[in-house]
């Protein structure tokens with residue numbers, strides 16, 4: 001049920017996405033992430049259109065990490081920051097990070113080919129039901145997404161909502 | 176070496192231009208075009224970096240501005256502002272308007288003229304829309320407009336590319352010069368197409384209430400161009 005992709009530009013880096021529903025311990029998970037006990041980005045799936053959006057954020061985070069130009073303190077906070085259309089770090093966490101009362105969580109881990117323990121460690125901490133990552137489409141809140149990314153109706157005529165979202169993520173540094 | 180440069184060294188090179196190299200790659204599962212602006216060694220390094228950065232920024236900003244207004248331009252996936260690379264949607268199953276015009280001209284279909292005129296009208300409409308958003312393309316040619324293979328769904332079939340020289344301006348003069356650049360390129364790439372270009376301009380004029388002022392400026396610019404060539 002995990003979705004693992006290789007980052008083309010960084011061939012030794014994998015990104016694994018795991019989607020959980022009926023999560024009962026989001027607060028505890030978030031706390032563990034803050035304390036560094038979980039090495040992962042915990043994302044609110046209602047703000048995600050598609051796993052590709054997460055890959056775009058992760059690719060950029062790994063890139064900025066590699067060249068020492070991250071805007072936040074860790075690779076995982078950088079992934080969350082990259083999802084946001086604005087450059088305010090606190091906004092990004094509020095909108096894209098998991099909140100204590102959430103009952104669905106997208107967990108994103110960046111790892112090497114043989115680092116599979118990092119993944120099982122996380123599944124152990126989550127009190128919830130893992131579902132296929134493609135179930136994202138049933139959780140995502142497109143009205144909220146359109147509002148936050150300021151997607152215009154005309155824009156949806158020449159491309160998908162996903163395209164509109166990743167464009168804004170790619171360009172936010174120079175807005 | 177930086178990861179991005181190393182990645183591109185293994186990629187398929189599509190075009191080696193004077194300012195940039197264009198590659199075709201797969202990125203995160205999607206067919207992707209990479210435009211890499213490289214340093215110009217004859218320029219002062221600091222100045223060169225600033226100019227190259229500015230072009231990259233102009234290009235991505237104009238693409239977003241067009242898309243927001245419903246004007247098709249490639250979607251953006253990733254921008255590396257350090258190595259000045261733009262990773263964008265590869266508009267698959269497309270050809271340039273340049274190649275398509277040439278193809279139509281060689282065909283002996285009875286509808287040849289009709290198809291050419293339809294295409295010219297589409298281009299005119301698209302450019303009027305772009306100028307209504309105050310985007311000046313800066314390098315309009317028939318190679319910088321792609322035609323998506325007919326029947327691939329999504330409404331309008333034309334896609335604007337290569338916004339590296341673009342900027343934002345509401346001045347009819349700037350829009351007139353934009354059309355003048357296209358006219359020069361159009362008539363030299365496609366000889367004996369004056370009536371076709373006239374169709375393009377007619378469609379441009381009909382598509383925007385602000386077009387008349389632009390066409391008047393185009394006439395002025397043409398006159399200046401002619402005077403200059405008489406002197407020089």
Ligand SMILES: Nc1ncnc2c1ncn2[C@@H]1O[C@H](COP(=O)(O)O)[C@@H](O)[C@H]1O
Pocket residue numbers: 189190192195197208210249263264265266267269271318319321336337
């Ligand atoms: N986004 C794109 N999708 C498909 N082909 C492209 C794209 N961008 C550029 N090309 C092709 O690459 C050539 C050079 O690109 P450019 O330097 O941007 O004009 C164009 O004439 C097209 O044939």
